[in-house]
Amino acid sequence: MTQSLSFPLESFLSHPPTPSPPENSGFRPPTLNIFPSEPMHVEPSTKGSSVVSASPTSSGSKRSSEPSMELANQQRTDHVPSGHEQAKTVKQREGNRKGPKSISEHEGPKTPDPKTLRRLAQNREAARKSRLRKKAYVQQLESSRIKLTHLEQELHRAKSQGMFFGGGALLGDQGLSSGINNISSDAAVFDMEYARWLEDHHRLMCELRAAVQGHLPENELRLFVDNCLAHYDEMVNLKSMVLKSDVFHIVSGMWKTPAERCFLWMGGFRPSELIKIILNHIEPLTEQQILGICGLQQSTQEAEEALTQGLEALHQSLSDTIASDALSSPSNMANYMGQMASAMNKLSTLEGFVRQADNLRQQTLHRIHQILTTRQAARCYVAIAEYFHRLRALSSIWCSRPRQE
Template sequence: MTNGSSARRDDNGGSFEVFVEGWLVRQEHYLDELHSALQHCHESSDDDLKELISRVLAHYQQYYEEKSKITQRNAFLVFSPTWFTTLERALLWIAGFKPGLVFRVVRDSVDDLSDEQNQRMTSLMNKTKAQERALNDEQAKIQESVAAPQLVNVARRRGGAVQDQETAVESLRSALETVVTEADSLRMTTALKMMDILRPVQNVKFLAAAAQLHLKLRGYGLGRS
């Protein structure tokens, strides 16, 4: 009985919701560290900053590893995640932030980009936008398949069509899992490539701004819920 209840809890995202709560507490601690590093950046070496950056990236990597597990268990859930506020859910793009947001955060938080950095960032932004469009098209095809006559007919059947229903739902689940995995990969790849363009202190500014935006949206969402 206990194992069955635990499995249902996992399928409904309960374990991931608990993880996210703890992850956000650690996010606040890292934001404090990032702000402190910026206040004392003239006293810190690049190696010190890189060590902090590495720990923050490991923190994000942990999130995506855990998210991958819940996506594999219940891909439908990540499109309407119970662990986010209504505001956060309204801003989701394929179960997460839109990769292009990275460029907006950098523009708003880093004011000393060189001409070469700007050129490299523009190139990366154009490639990211193209990949976003491709994923939008992929998601649109999935949505169209849900409304396709053959799938609608399967959903309306009763009795002997249970196997057909299960097959159709499994096909949809698999397609959603794939598009979320690809979107998460683009999110992380875009951020990492952006960080390759930035200097250590600029990366600290970027990571601090990104964490602050995330936590502010969270707080605002909780205040309105």
């Protein structure tokens, strides 16, 4: 019995049957996985499912292990998160870490208050003026260099042609006319700024007129009146920038229209004339207001007369200096240069007269605002703006009139 059983066992051990791989089983011999198709940090769901039995005892055990391997691979694939899910998880964690958003974040940015907007507008305006001043300064340097080169060329030409009379050289009519017709860079910048100032002034006056006609309350109307005064102060600052470099441009009034130049007084309007204009637009007046307006008109006229007399005295002194006996002997170069130096010193005081006249105009406008009520002052400023607007319109009509040959 033992002998019959051992023979098949020994033959089986010596010649084990080679199992044939099942058809379409998908089984592959284990290989070294150098490039894994799955993330290495993901652990399998069950450890037992990843173990593959390599015992070749029976084909049935292999077939039973293959479905378990496929199930494990499917579970492992299902549990691997995609890139979008990982990013979403990270964002959720960061959101939980930062905490819930506040109500202001959901509402969006708040609109700045009017005070902040006004301050930002003033900063932008100051930056723009700074850029203009820098540009004007560079242009002035370049213009001065060109003028100096031109004068040197004219001097050499005059010397070569022998155009000398005594101690002074005659540069010719062409050089003089070129110096007269060309304005300085500061004057050109002032003309551009004045044109922009007129546009802003027209807009402010339209708003002030609409506010007066709309019967706004005093506190709301005061804002428009303050803006009007600040705009007049800006004009004074613009003129002070060009006075030091080119005072004759302001005194001549070439930046104004022809009709306005007829009433020009020291580079501007007469304050006493404005008081006469507004008297018909501020009634009714209280007794205290009448006294204040009369006193302002009298003091303004006295200041105007004092400045006018001082300017006339300057003109007379300058004329006497130029028409002195030294001109009869041009060969005396020392007397000639001394005479020109004296005339230059007297002429430099013209800037002071124009500044005093601008200060008088500015003080008169502010004094009117102090004496009158806000609504009365608003009507006065509208009347002043309308007066100058009609002068400019008259100039336009005059310039466009038909001319006879």
